[in-house]
Amino acid sequence: MKIIKPLALKMSIFAGHLQLMQLIESIHGLKEKLAFYKKNGKIGFVPTMGALHKGHLSLVNRCAEENQCSVVSIYVNPTQFNDKNDLNRYPRNLELDLGLLANCNCDFVFAPGDDEMYPVPDMRKFNFGLLETVMEGKFRPGHFNGVAQIVSKLFDAVQPDRAYFGLKDFQQLAVIKKMAIDYNYPVEIVPCDIVREADGLAMSSRNALLEPEKRNAAPFIYNSLLFASELSKTKSPGEIKQEINMLYQKNTELELEYFEIVDNNSLLPVEHFGNKNLCTACIAVFAGKIRLIDNIQFNS
Ligand code: PAF
Numbered sequence: 001m002k003i004i005k006p007l008a009l010k011m012s013i014f015a016g017h018l019q020l021m022q023l024i025e026s027i028h029g030l031k032e033k034l035a036f037y038k039k040n041g042k043i044g045f046v047p048t049m050g051a052l053h054k055g056h057l058s059l060v061n062r063c064a065e066e067n068q069c070s071v072v073s074i075y076v077n078p079t080q081f082n083d084k085n086d087l088n089r090y091p092r093n094l095e096l097d098l099g100l101l102a103n104c105n106c107d108f109v110f111a112p113g114d115d116e117m118y119p120v121p122d123m124r125k126f127n128f129g130l131l132e133t134v135m136e137g138k139f140r141p142g143h144f145n146g147v148a149q150i151v152s153k154l155f156d157a158v159q160p161d162r163a164y165f166g167l168k169d170f171q172q173l174a175v176i177k178k179m180a181i182d183y184n185y186p187v188e189i190v191p192c193d194i195v196r197e198a199d200g201l202a203m204s205s206r207n208a209l210l211e212p213e214k215r216n217a218a219p220f221i222y223n224s225l226l227f228a229s230e231l232s233k234t235k236s237p238g239e240i241k242q243e244i245n246m247l248y249q250k251n252t253e254l255e256l257e258y259f260e261i262v263d264n265n266s267l268l269p270v271e272h273f274g275n276k277n278l279c280t281a282c283i284a285v286f287a288g289k290i291r292l293i294d295n296i297q298f299n300s
Helices: 027-040 054-066 084-089 094-102 143-158 170-182 205-209 212-217 219-231 237-249
Strands: 011-014 017-020 022-024 043-048 069-074 108-110 162-166 188-192 254-263 279-287 290-297
Touching: 022 027, 027 043, 027 069, 027 108, 027 143, 043 054, 043 143, 054 069, 054 094, 054 162, 054 188, 069 094, 069 143, 094 108, 108 143, 143 170, 162 170, 170 188, 170 279, 205 290, 212 219, 212 279, 219 237, 219 254, 219 279, 219 290, 237 254, 237 279
Parallel strands: 022 108, 043 069, 043 162, 069 108, 162 188
Antiparallel strands: 011 017, 254 279, 279 290
């Protein structure tokens, strides 16, 4: 365990305990530290893969506000990457992340290595039924199994009362909610709004990897979702899909992987609009080698 002394030193007092933000690398060390808080208050948890941006920090701030103890994990989980190049190029900068977290009232940063999280290969197979057959599940085989492997291990280590996830990863949120129910994790899964750049691009650690011309083109993704939402006032899901596909055919910088209008609970494609408040448009786009996802909730 290391005590961090970043630029702005985080210090708080809880139940007579003076607290500095601490970096912990072992599950054992983390459990030891959290035992006190488990008895005396609520533990909030934000799992991340690092390369933190304002979207993550909004989760951490909310977590710190709503709980007596806030834990953030930073771990680039290899089992959820179906593309090894994507794993290798995933941005990593622990020092920078620690500085950012110290300014958001984070109490513990859990940053384990691979040996700690996977001392032996994880052979578990999760079954999320139809939830994992569509969209990300279809285009990134094994991705959600890897997410469930690591999130379940993290939940076991942290034993949080609340866990915070961004709505940008809309399908991930649905999968994690199901995992928490199926495996009886006594944790409240808290969905948090998407945080966007001034030009509308959803914040993502992958944005930092965009070539300048792709970065300039990327706000088109959110604009296409806003357009889809506008179209939903007069058109059917099928017609909207067609229009969005045509839009991307004309765009030379971005390549559409999928655009789907899905039911918020089942995540299955919607064929006819019933209650539009229960429908979300989800999109995945390649900007060069970088794959970006986004979504928008429709309103009636
Ligand atoms: O959303 C992410 O950053 C990751 O999928 C998560 C939940 C931290 C698991 O590795």
